[in-house]
Each structure stands twice: as C-alpha cells, then as structure tokens.
Amino acid sequence: MKLQARIAGYRRLRDQALWRLLAADHAPELIGLLQTLLQDGERRLLASVLHERLQDHLDAINASDLPRELPRTASAYVAYWLSQGFLERRLPEGASEEEYELSAQAAQAVRFIAGLAAPRHAATESRLSLVIQQLVQLAEQTESDPAARLEVLQAERDRLDAEIERVKSGKVDALGGYRALERTREIIQLADDLAEDFRRVRDDFERLNREFRERIIDDEGHRGELLDRLFDGVDVIAESEAGRSFQAFWTLLNNMEQSHQLDTAMETVLSRGFARRLQREERQLLRGFTGVMLERGSQVHDVMQHFARSLRGFVQSRGYLEQRRLNQLLKQAQAEALQLRDEVSAHQRTPFVLPLTSSRLRSLSQWRLHDPRHARVDGRVDLSGGAAISLDSVGELVAQSEINFRGLRRDVHELLQTHDQLSIREVLTQRPAEQGLGSIIGFLSLATRYGVVAEGQLEEVAWQGGDGQWRHARIPLVWFLKEKRDELA
Numbered sequence: 240m241k242l243q244a245r246i247a248g249y250r251r252l253r254d255q256a257l258w259r260l261l262a263a264d265h266a267p268e269l270i271g272l273l274q275t276l277l278q279d280g281e282r283r284l285l286a287s288v289l290h291e292r293l294q295d296h297l298d299a300i301n302a303s304d305l306p307r308e309l310p311r312t313a314s315a316y317v318a319y320w321l322s323q324g325f326l327e328r329r330l331p332e333g334a335s336e337e338e339y340e341l342s343a344q345a346a347q348a349v350r351f352i353a354g355l356a357a358p359r360h361a362a363t364e365s366r367l368s369l370v371i372q373q374l375v376q377l378a379e380q381t382e383s384d385p386a387a388r389l390e391v392l393q394a395e396r397d398r399l400d401a402e403i404e405r406v407k408s409g410k411v412d413a414l415g416g417y418r419a420l421e422r423t424r425e426i427i428q429l430a431d432d433l434a435e436d437f438r439r440v441r442d443d444f445e446r447l448n449r450e451f452r453e454r455i456i457d458d459e460g461h462r463g464e465l466l467d468r469l470f471d472g473v474d475v476i477a478e479s480e481a482g483r484s485f486q487a488f489w490t491l492l493n494n495m496e497q498s499h500q501l502d503t504a505m506e507t508v509l510s511r512g513f514a515r516r517l518q519r520e521e522r523q524l525l526r527g528f529t530g531v532m533l534e535r536g537s538q539v540h541d542v543m544q545h546f547a548r549s550l551r552g553f554v555q556s557r558g559y560l561e562q563r564r565l566n567q568l569l570k571q572a573q574a575e576a577l578q579l580r581d582e583v584s585a586h587q588r589t590p591f592v593l594p595l596t597s598s599r600l601r602s603l604s605q606w607r608l609h610d611p612r613h614a615r616v617d618g619r620v621d622l623s624g625g626a627a628i629s630l631d632s633v634g635e636l637v638a639q640s641e642i643n644f645r646g647l648r649r650d651v652h653e654l655l656q657t658h659d660q661l662s663i664r665e666v667l668t669q670r671p672a673e674q675g676l677g678s679i680i681g682f683l684s685l686a687t688r689y690g691v692v693a694e695g696q697l698e699e700v701a702w703q704g705g706d707g708q709w710r711h712a713r714i715p716l717v718w719f720l721k722e723k724r725d726e727l728a
Contacts, residue, residue, distance in 0.1 A: 255324075255344055256323060256324030256325055256342055256344040256345055256348075257344040257345070257347055257348045257351075259323055259324070259325075260273075260323070260325055260344075260345055260348045261348055261351075261352070263323075265309060268300065268309055269316075269320075269325075270348065270349055270352055272293065272296055272316075273320075273325065273341060273345060273349055274349045274353065275296065276289065276292055276293060276296070277289075277326075277339070277340055277341045278341060278346065278349055282340055282341070283338045283339070283340045284338065284339055284340075285336055285337070285338055285339075286317075286336050286337045286338070286339060287336060289313075289317065289339050290313045290314060290317065291313075293313040293316060293317065294312070294313035297309050297311075297312075297313060297316075298684075301644060302644045302648075302684075302685075317339070320345075324342055324344065324345070325341070325342060325345040326339050326340070326341065326342060326345070327339070327340055327341070327342045343439055343442050379391055419511065419513045420513045420516055420517070423508060423513070423514065423517065423521075423525075424517075424521065426525075427517075427521050427524055427525060440539050441538070441539050441542050444482075444539070444542055444543050444546055445542075445546070447482075447546070448546040448549075452562075455563075456562045456563050456566050457566065482543065493533075498529060501529060502529060505525055505526065505529070508525070509522060509525060509526065642674065642677050642678070642680065642681040642684075643673070643674060643677075643678075643681070644681055644684075644685070646673070647678065647681045647682060647685060648685060648727045650666065650670040651666060651682075651685065651689075651719050651727055652724060652727040654666060654669060654670070654719075655719060655720075655721045655724040655727070656724070658721065659720070659721045660718045660719065660720050660721065661718070661719045662698060662716060662717065662718055662719075663679070663682045663683070663686065663698070663700055663714060663717060664698050664699070664700045666682065666719070667700055667701070667702060671702070671703065672702035672703075675702055675704050675705065675710075676702075676710075676712075678702070679700060679702065679712060679714065683714060683715070683717070685719075685727070686717035686718075686719065687717075689719065689723050689726050689727055690717045690718055690719045690720070690723070691717065691718045691720060692715055692716075692717050693715070693716040693717065693718065696715070696716040697713045697714065697715060697716055698713070698714060698715075698716045699711055699712070699713050699714075700712055700714055
C-alpha cells in the first residue's frame with residue numbers, strides 16, 4: 240500500500256468514534272466510566288438508571304484525590320457521548336423509557352485499552368497448535384478425491400489405534416499444568432471475542448435493513464428483483480451472506496448434542512487442578528459462556544426476525560410507494576434547483592409569498608371549566624421553622640449541584656488541627672457557607688463518609704445567602720473527629 244493511501248485511510252479512521260474516544264479529553268476517566276457502566280456488568284441500561292449511576296461515579300471522582308475533575312453533569316456527558324457516537328440509544332417496543340448501550344466502536348476501544356492493561360504473550364504454543372488444527376481440518380473437509388480422503392482417514396485410524404494401545408498399557412500423556420493453563424486462557428480470549436462479535440452482527444443486520452429499504456425506494460421501475468422476492472415471501476435478510484452465516488451459527492449453538500458436549504467439557508476443565516490458577520473473572524466467563532452466547536445470540540436473532548417482518552410489512556402495505564414518490568419529488572426539486580442555480584441568486588427575492596397560518600387548533604378535551612373556588616386565597620400566614628434536611632436526600636441534592644468539595648474538605652481539615660471534634664454548626668461559625676445551601680449539603684455529604692452520625696439528633700444551622708438574608712435549617716447532628724483528619728487531606 241502506498242504511503243498516501245495509508246495516510247488517507249488513517250484520516251478516515253480518525254473521524255470514527257473509536258479514534259475520537261481514545262483521543263478525547265479525560266480519555267482515561269471516560270473509558271473507565273464507560274467500561275464500568277456498560278461493559279463489566281449490564282450491557283444495556285435504562286436512561287434513568289444510567290444517569291443516576293453516572294452521577295454517583297462523577298461525584299466520587301470529583302471528591303477524590305484524582306488530579307483531574309470531570310466538570311460536566313451526568314446528563315451533559317450522556318448527550319456528549321451520544322453526539323460522538325460512543326453510545327447508542329434505542330426505545331424497545333413497549334418500553335416506557337429509552338435504553339443505552341455502548342456503540343460497537345466504543346466497545347472495541349474499551350477492549351483495546353483493557354488489553355493493553357493486561358498484555359498477553361504474542362506467540363504461544365497454544366495459538367500455533369490452534370492454527371495447525373484448523374488448517375488440517377480445513378484441508379480434510381475440502382478434499383474431494385476419495386482416495387486421498389481414505390488415506391487420511393486410515394492414517395487417523397492408525398494413530399487412534401496406537402493411542403488406545405498406549406492407554407491400555409497405562410501410558411497417558413497428559414498436558415502439563417502450564418501448557419493447559421496457557422491453552423485455557425487462549426480459549427477464554429477466543430470466547431470473549433466471539434461474544435463481542437454479536438454487536439457487529441446486529442449492526443450488519445441494521446445496515447442490510449437500511450440498504451434494502453433504499454434499494455426499494457430508489458428503484459425507478461415498477462417491480463424490481465428485490466420486490467419480487469419479498470412478494471414471494473422470501474426472507475431477504477435471512478438469505479443474505481450475514482443472515483446465512485448467523486443462521487448456521489445459531490443452529491450449531493442450539494444443537495442439544497453440541498451444547499451438552501460443550502457444558503461437559505467446560506465442567507471437566509474447571510475441575511482440573513490447573514484451573515485454580517485462573518482468575519475469578521476467567522472462571523466466571525467460562526462457566527457462564529453458554530448462557531451469555533444464548534442470551535446475546537437470542538437478541539440478534541430477534542433483531543433479524545424483527546427486521547424481516549418490518550421489511551415485509553413495508554412492502555406488503557404499499558408504504559414503499561409513498562416513500563418512492565416522495566423520493567422522486569425530492570430528486571425532481573433538486574434537479575430543477577441545479578438548473579436555476581446560475582440564473583437565480585440565492586439572495587434574490589422571489590415573487591412567491593407563503594403566508595403562515597394564524598389559527599390555533601385545540602381539542603375540546605383540553606378545555607377546563609372555571610371553578611370559582613380556585614380563585615380564593617388563604618390569607619393566613621404561618622410562622623415556619625427552619626427547613627429539615629435528611630441524610631437520604633443528600634445524595635440527590637449533591638447530584639443536582641456543583642459543590643466545591645475540595646474547599647470544604649480543606650476547611651474541615653484545617654479546623655480539626657485545633658479541635659478534637661466539630662459539628663457542622665461549629666464549622667460554620669468559623670468558615671462561612673460561601674455557596675449557601677450548597678455548602679451545607681456538601682458538609683453533610685462529607686460527614687456521611689468521614690464523620691460520625693448522632694442517630695436521632697438534630698441541630699439547627701444558619702447561613703447568609705447572596706441576597707444578604709439569613710436562612711436556617713435543621714440537619715442531622717454529625718461530628719467530624721480529629722482521628723479521621725488525615726482522610727480529609
């Protein structure tokens with residue numbers, strides 16, 4: 240490949256989500272958040288769950304001693320990740336809110352970085368053995384000469400007979416612990432890669448669905464080959480290259496005999512002595528491999544069936560005719576605009592006036608009868624005490640605020656140098672609440688992690704707002720202790 244072509248290819252890659260994520264500001268923090276939220280555990284999260292968990296992680300990062308803070312809120316980061324192609328958003332049929340998951344390229348970037356953090360040996364005996372076995376098997380299965388095939392089978396029979404005789408004599412050549420562990424980890428890597436391939440397969444089906452719809456709409460003829468096949472009841476997605484490949488894989492995965500052999504071999508391997516040297520995550524991946532494959536394969540299978548049904552419905556309902564007509568009108572308008580491009584300036588006034596409608600249409604069901612009782616005003620004025628703030632509401636208030644935790648921790652750390660213990664009211668007498676209620680919420684949040692809560696006891700605190708007015712609140716009584724002063728540093 241020439242240098243110019245290689246550079247041009249890399250420039251195209253740089254515009255994709257994978258490269259943008261690796262080169263983003265705060266990339267280590269962002270990749271760590273995406274991996275923790277949407278890869279290590281659940282792969283899909285409801286919008287409300289994602290925002291809540293992300294905000295908790297952001298608060299923890301900003302309150303820690305990490306060198307860089309993440310200044311945005313959870314909703315701002317989710318919107319940014321969507322615009323950059325790091326996340327995908329879907330509204331499942333019948334769901335009340337949207338679901339989020341990593342895009343295929345973002346997942347690939349996370350796996351790439353995670354692989355750098357845990358490197359493996361590039362050249363191993365197990366990988367070479369796997370290549371040799373697959374090549375030998377491919378050569379045998381593609382052999383069409385009966386004589387050559389018979390010769391290979393007889394050689395394999397002689398090898399098996401010799402192996403049987405050795406075992407009968409008590410000679411068993413078992414694989415050593417180190418080599419067995421190496422091959423097991425190679426299998427785990429392959430299994431993990433295979434599980435991630437489902438995302439790319441689902442993306443392929445989405446691309447096919449779009450391409451088939453575009454072909455149907457762009458076809459200027461009355462009937463095309465694709466339309467004829469769809470009217471004949473042919474599942475064009477299942478008949479595509481990606482569809483046939485996935486169907487073969489899905490059939491093999493659901494084969495009872497193959498599944499039984501896989502589960503039996505998995506349990507046997509995990510019962511060996513060398514398997515105890517595997518990490519906990521590796522054992523979990525092996526033990527749950529079949530379930531993960533069936534779950535993700537089922538999701539892709541459902542997507543394929545959904546696209547096939549929607550594509551048939553799109554054609555059989557004649558909805559494609561409306562789309563085709565709209566497409567023809569757009570092309571016609573574009574062609575006429577190109578013809579007038581040199582004759583009419585973009586800033587030239589045209590003799591056409593398009594009046595905007597001034598009528599406002601509303602449904603009668605939106606009207607409400609006037610109730611005179613709603614106009615009555617209660618003239619009583621009750622004296623209200625300070626507002627009560629509970630520890631349960633602190634997390635939500637912190638998530639909705641931009642609080643200077645570093646300044647608050649510094650204030651408490653300095654005061655504990657000369658005091659054995661301090662309540663929040665005592666802290667406020669020497670360090671005014673610069674952020675008003677935000678400072679109170681921040682002190683309560685710090686107290687839940689570094690202080691001691693006096694169960695059932697309250698104290699009243701006061702602070703001066705930006706308008707010069709004093710405000711009061713009742714908060715749980717908590718104590719900052721000198722013994723925990725170093726934790727606040």
